[in-house]
Amino acid sequence: MARHGAELLPEGPSGLVRPAADYLAHIELERGLSRNTVDAYARDLARYLTWLDRRGVRAFEEVTAEDALAFRAALADSGLAPASTARIAVAVRRLHDHLVAEGTAAADPVAQLSPPALRDSLPKALRLDEVEAMLAQTAGESLVQHRAAALLELLYATGARISEAVGLDLDDLDLEHRLVRLYGKGGKDRIVPLGSHAAEALGTWTVRDRPALAARSGGDRGAVFLNQRGTRLSRQSAWAIVTRAAAAAGLDEVTPHTLRHSFATHLLEGGADIRVVQELLGHASVVTTQIYTRVTAQTLREVYASSHPRAR
Structure with missing residues (x-):
């Protein structure tokens, strides 16, 4: 039976897909996140993995700070809402944190990048x-x-x-x-x-x-x-x-x-x-x-x- 979220990842190099799937299993089974939250992470990471694959990156060990900056620029030009781009950036950052902690990657290419600016908006409440x-x-x-x-x-x-x-x-x-x-x-x-x-x-x-x-x-x-x-x-x-x-x-x-x-x-x-x-x-x-x-x-x-x- 597929892990929650893993089925939402794209087909691609095992050096990208397998670590991402392991991370989704980690946040579901060890951190206890809900299925909806795990699936949301999976959809955001699917965008990242697809982008890396098209850029010719075959494993997370190959990802550089230049790749991370280019991905952020691609998000900014994607037409997504600021909240969506910020959410995807957070998912990518947490994935790389996990890969370094697990020894899957030696360095974190996004560690020096500041989070994207997000306009502080208040939630809407009805009268x-x-x-x-x-x-x-x-x-x-x-x-x-x-x-x-x-x-x-x-x-x-x-x-x-x-x-x-x-x-x-x-x-x-x-x-x-x-x-x-x-x-x-x-x-x-x-x-x-x-x-x-x-x-x-x-x-x-x-x-x-x-x-x-x-x-x-x-x-x-x-x-x-x-x-x-x-x-x-x-x-x-x-x-x-x-x-x-x-x-x-x-x-x-x-x-x-x-x-x-x-x-x-x-x-x-x-x-x-x-x-x-x-x-x-x-x-x-x-x-x-x-x-x-x-x-x-x-x-x-x-x-x-x-x-x-x-x-x-």
Whole structure:
């Protein structure tokens, strides 16, 4: 059975492909990164390996600082978003760090290169009325509407990642005590409270509608969210449910992660302690959570600038 991510690497010289595959196995099995994260690394490294192969490089021992600079220049000219080029650069840097640590390469050709500049952008958060406008699009009595309501309420009530939401099993829900267990990155789990609206929507979905889908041939009797075939709802399908509700509410560029950002921002604006928000989001470090304090500070500045008579 192929290692996670390794099947996404291109065909090429074994001196490139095999060490990259070993690195992907390392970050999955030893560091415990999720399959989605490993696959993301694989896709980024596939671009790097393909570029090296075309340049005539057959093994990582042959990669020079000149090659590293040329690859960075190629990324800059590729038309990719700055965040994407920075992410690929990080994947390449960590691969070479690993190769040196394992003795596969004697030197790190990217060690002296500074990370590419990345514009510091704040995560987008919806206003409360915008969230409510999205949720209003799920009102109705159909199975599809109940599923959409349960999914959107869950995402906004818990700040769950979309992969955590579709990975939920019935055993992870405690609707009586309004709690849900989420499994995050690295296999770490956390308990997050559910608001009354989310608990009610999930109760309606799991009791009234889900059993009919679970009874269908090939049904997944454990998954909370099922598709029309009775199998676990995919990330892509869940993403589409969110974007359809946003479009119906007249909102642009809304993703499942937007609801996660909104969850964190609204908690902090309501006075929640940042350490509590860190735990609820499943962040390993509070530094990651601190970006949301800048979101709320920006909101305060905007309100001040528009409201105070001597702000301008």
